[in-house]
Amino acid sequence: MAFREINSKMVEATVVPGQRLFSQRGAMLAYKGEVSFTPNIQGGQGGVMSMIGRRLANEATPLMSVEGSGTVMFGHGGHHVQVINLTGDTLYVEADRLLAFEGTLQQGTMFMGSQGGVMGMVRGQVTGQGLFTTTLQGHGSVAVMAHGGVFEIPITPQRPVHVDPQAYVAHHGDVRNKLSAALGWRDMVGRGSGEAFQLELSGNGAVYVQASEEKL
Numbered sequence: 001m002a003f004r005e006i007n008s009k010m011v012e013a014t015v016v017p018g019q020r021l022f023s024q025r026g027a028m029l030a031y032k033g034e035v036s037f038t039p040n041i042q043g044g045q046g047g048v049m050s051m052i053g054r055r056l057a058n059e060a061t062p063l064m065s066v067e068g069s070g071t072v073m074f075g076h077g078g079h080h081v082q083v084i085n086l087t088g089d090t091l092y093v094e095a096d097r098l099l100a101f102e103g104t105l106q107q108g109t110m111f112m113g114s115q116g117g118v119m120g121m122v123r124g125q126v127t128g129q130g131l132f133t134t135t136l137q138g139h140g141s142v143a144v145m146a147h148g149g150v151f152e153i154p155i156t157p158q159r160p161v162h163v164d165p166q167a168y169v170a171h172h173g174d175v176r177n178k179l180s181a182a183l184g185w186r187d188m189v190g191r192g193s194g195e196a197f198q199l200e201l202s203g204n205g206a207v208y209v210q211a212s213e214e215k216l
Contacts, residue, residue, distance in 0.1 A: 004143045008081065009075050009081055011081050012072070015072060016027065019104070021101070025064055028072060028073070033067060035067070035068050036067050041122055057128070064215065074100045079145040083141055084142045089173055090136070090138070092110065092175075093135075093136065093144055094133055097146065099144060101136055102140075104138055104139060113214045144208070147211065152209075153207050157202070160201060161207055163198065170208045171207040175204070
């Protein structure tokens with residue numbers, strides 16, 4: 001595992017020769033050893049198409065490629081940091097919540113409408129979150145950011161999970177998402193997201209929920 005949680009808002013990463021980490025710009029707090037930080041406009045292993053997807057989602061800020069030999073401390077904006085370890089499955093997470101991840105993971109971009117149909121597209125309009133969601137697949141560690149702490153909720157076929165869209169951080173596993181209205185359309189006039197909409201996640205996996213609805 002590349003990341004070690006120092007406290008709720010900082011993680012330490014081990015950098016070794018021949019392996020890369022990727023981090024959000026401005027996430028480096030301190031480092032020891034011979035470590036270099038360079039902008040990576042190719043978007044990790046996802047290549048040009050991943051970069052294009054981020055630009056369409058207004059997520060054009062390049063990642064930083066971290067290489068060398070040493071240790072690096074990451075954190076950003078005083079946000080809570082959660083480390084998620086992937087063992088071959090896919091993590092779905094919005095790009096602005098990514099703090100850092102191992103270069104062994106394949107990065108891509110998924111259009112939310114492809115899973116949730118028209119209502120999946122509506123989710124991006126209602127919550128202000130992107131219609132495009134970053135995917136990370138393979139074996140490795142990811143550090144994500146959230147407000148007020150993160151709680152992992154298991155998703156099983158017998159028990160789907162309903163989440164406030166603005167409290168959603170990420171999910172992984174064989175999971176389908178669908179946005180539904182908890183209130184009638186007339187009741188929702190003048191309302192934001194909150195309890196008026198619910199993001200239903202069903203299948204096998206887990207969803208990460210933050211303690212605050214505040215957007216990063």
